[in-house]
Amino acid sequence: MTIRLYDTATREVRDFVPLQEGKAGLYVCGLTVQSEPHVGHVRSAVNFDVLQRWLRFRGYEVTFIRNVTDIDDKILLKAAEQGRPWYNLAYAMRIELDRAYAALNVAPPTYEPAATGHIPEMIVLIEELIARGHAYAAADASGDVYFDVRSWPQYGELTHQGIDDMEPAADADPRGKRDPRDFALWKGWKQESEPETAAWPSPWGPGRPGWHIECSAMAGKYLGPAFDIHGGGVDLRFPHHENEQAQSRAAGRPFASYWMHNAWITTAGEKMSKSLGNTLSIPAVLQRYRGAELRFYMVAAHYRSHVEFSFEALDEAAAGYKRIETFLGRVGPMAGATWDLPDAFAAEMDDDLGTPAAVAVLYDTVREGNRRLAAGEDAFEQAAHVHGMLEVLGLHPADRAWAAGAGANDAEERLRAAVDALVAGLLEERAEARAAKDWSRADTIRDRIKAAGIEVTDTPDGPAWTVS
RNA sequence: GGUGGGUUGGCCGAGAGGCGAGGCAACGGACUGCAAAUCCGUGUACACGGGUUCAAAUCCCGUACCCACCUCCA
Numbered sequence: 001m002t003i004r005l006y007d008t009a010t011r012e013v014r015d016f017v018p019l020q021e022g023k024a025g026l027y028v029c030g031l032t033v034q035s036e037p038h039v040g041h042v043r044s045a046v047n048f049d050v051l052q053r054w055l056r057f058r059g060y061e062v063t064f065i066r067n068v069t070d071i072d073d074k075i076l077l078k079a080a081e082q083g084r085p086w087y088n089l090a091y092a093m094r095i096e097l098d099r100a101y102a103a104l105n106v107a108p109p110t111y112e113p114a115a116t117g118h119i120p121e122m123i124v125l126i127e128e129l130i131a132r133g134h135a136y137a138a139a140d141a142s143g144d145v146y147f148d149v150r151s152w153p154q155y156g157e158l159t160h161q162g163i164d165d166m167e168p169a170a171d172a173d174p175r176g177k178r179d180p181r182d183f184a185l186w187k188g189w190k191q192e193s194e195p196e197t198a199a200w201p202s203p204w205g206p207g208r209p210g211w212h213i214e215c216s217a218m219a220g221k222y223l224g225p226a227f228d229i230h231g232g233g234v235d236l237r238f239p240h241h242e243n244e245q246a247q248s249r250a251a252g253r254p255f256a257s258y259w260m261h262n263a264w265i266t267t268a269g270e271k272m273s274k275s276l277g278n279t280l281s282i283p284a285v286l287q288r289y290r291g292a293e294l295r296f297y298m299v300a301a302h303y304r305s306h307v308e309f310s311f312e313a314l315d316e317a318a319a320g321y322k323r324i325e326t327f328l329g330r331v332g333p334m335a336g337a338t339w340d341l342p343d344a345f346a347a348e349m350d351d352d353l354g355t356p357a358a359v360a361v362l363y364d365t366v367r368e369g370n371r372r373l374a375a376g377e378d379a380f381e382q383a384a385h386v387h388g389m390l391e392v393l394g395l396h397p398a399d400r401a402w403a404a405g406a407g408a409n410d411a412e413e414r415l416r417a418a419v420d421a422l423v424a425g426l427l428e429e430r431a432e433a434r435a436a437k438d439w440s441r442a443d444t445i446r447d448r449i450k451a452a453g454i455e456v457t458d459t460p461d462g463p464a465w466t467v468s
Numbered sequence: 469g470g471u472g473g474g475u476u477g478g479c480c481g482a483g484a485g486g487c488g489a490g491g492c493a494a495c496g497g498a499c500u501g502c503a504a505a506u507c508c509g510u511g512u513a514c515a516c517g518g519g520u521u522c523a524a525a526u527c528c529c530g531u532a533c534c535c536a537c538c539u540c541c542a
Contacts (some may be wrong), residue, residue, distance in 0.1 A: 011472085028542095032540085043542065044542040045542080156471095159471065161538075165470040166538055235537065236537095237472085239537090239539085242538095262542070302481090305473095305482090306535075310480085312479070312480080313479080316481095316493085319491085319492060320490095323491090323505090327506090356483095357483080357489065361489095361490085364490075367507085370506055370507065373506075446502095458502095459504085
């Protein structure tokens with residue numbers, strides 16, 4: 001069965017045909033590291049992590065590049081406000097971002113290049129564009145270099161827009177532009193307002209790269225002039241992706257075969273954007289929910305569907321995830337068992353990563369497994385399927401990533417062992433009371449344990465406790 | 469002005485011409501000393517108005533409302 005993916009450029013679901021058989025080259029726009037990551041940012045990472053995992057499961061050798069934009073206007077501005085070097089802010093936020101990825105079990109990409117590490121590659125690309133007549137150095141003394149939109153007739157092909165239909169950017173400084181839609185490939189150093197550390201030498205004088213050029217340069221370096229899939233959030237379609245494609249193709253590089261865009265998570269109907277300030281940071285959410293629960297919430301919605309974030313919906317997802325965990329717990333360890341996937345699940349995943357329907361298969365399997373257990377039959381086949389499905393979605397409860405994200409450590413382990421020993425003593429007393437059918441005494445003991453914040457439940461294998 | 473997306477039962481969230489995805493909640497039942505967990509059952513939902521069709525949530529026309537992008541944004 002072939003994988004089918006929705007391609008923004010053609011606006012249809014197409015069979016995925018890689019450039020090289022058995023291999024998949026994937027480039028995803030990562031973040032500008034300028035503030036704490038919020039749930040919206042992480043959705044993109046989770047969505048493309050699922051894509052990566054699915055491609056691998058289907059046997060592709062995946063090269064996955066996700067960049068980090070570590071120099072731009074916002075970083076310079078915020079760092080100046082905070083009175084610290086821009087590179088210090090960018091680096092600190094990058095560490096935060098890595099933590100968020102780890103907490104959500106987002107697998108590291110093959111490589112994660114940073115813009116500031118690829119200035120020479122960008123300069124080469126800009127020189128190529130100038131040589132081909134698609135870019136020009138501004139006539140003024142700014143040191144800026146612009147892409148010449150009018151020189152590239154296909155401009156607008158990705159987002160199906162005509163140049164003349166576009167609203168000219170009202171607030172953009174026309175400076176030395178020939179056309180208001182021309183965009184900066186290189187920004188000359190503004191000596192009076194920008195730190196010298198944010199300027200790199202170039203044939204056009206000191207300066208820094210424009211926003212779009214980094215992705216073209218880095219995708220070219222690590223994936224080659226033509227590669228399979230380019231991804232990012234919907235807002236990036238224009239201008240970012242349109243410009244990336246224009247400058248790459250104008251330089252003679254075919255660029256991406258497929259374009260994939262994930263939809264937003266919004267709060268109160270508004271997009272969760274740094275500039276709106278209504279962020280919901282990952283560390284804050286992880287105070288209340290486990291990383292696996294948050295990831296499950298995201299995976300249960302389709303990547304192209306807009307999601308209105310709510311804690312109620314997240315609660316539901318968490319309840320559902322616990323139900324799956326409970327089933328696995330009932331079946332118990334399955335040493336040596338082979339995990340595999342139900343065909344229906346694989347078919348849904350092949351169809352443009354149909355995770356909602358795939359999750360429905362997961363629930364169906366859990367219900368069938370529970371039904372068999374209730375009937376006194378074994379549920380090993382169902383459990384093997386559930387293990388397999390969770391694994392490929394990056395949601396396996398036993399994944400070590402969760403423990404790392406939750407910050408479990410030796411002290412917690414020892415505490416848990418101590419509590420277990422104390423509770424075990426009380427549970428023994430309760431067992432005696434129950435054996436004597438002294439229900440009031442048994443319930444009194446249970447209530448005392450509950451008052452300490454620990455929930456006791458009776459299972460076929462005896463009583464179990466969890467922190468409530 | 470241009471380009472795209474959306475409106476589904478109490479809630480979340482799929483589907484894209486014909487048998488009620490799935491989950492959460494609720495109610496009834498089974499099991500359990502009681503709980504919990506689990507299972508079984510219970511819902512005639514698709515913004516509105518027309519149309520096409522034997523058959524429309526799904527296709528067509530129109531209307532309303534919402535959102536995104538065209539400016540930094542996952």
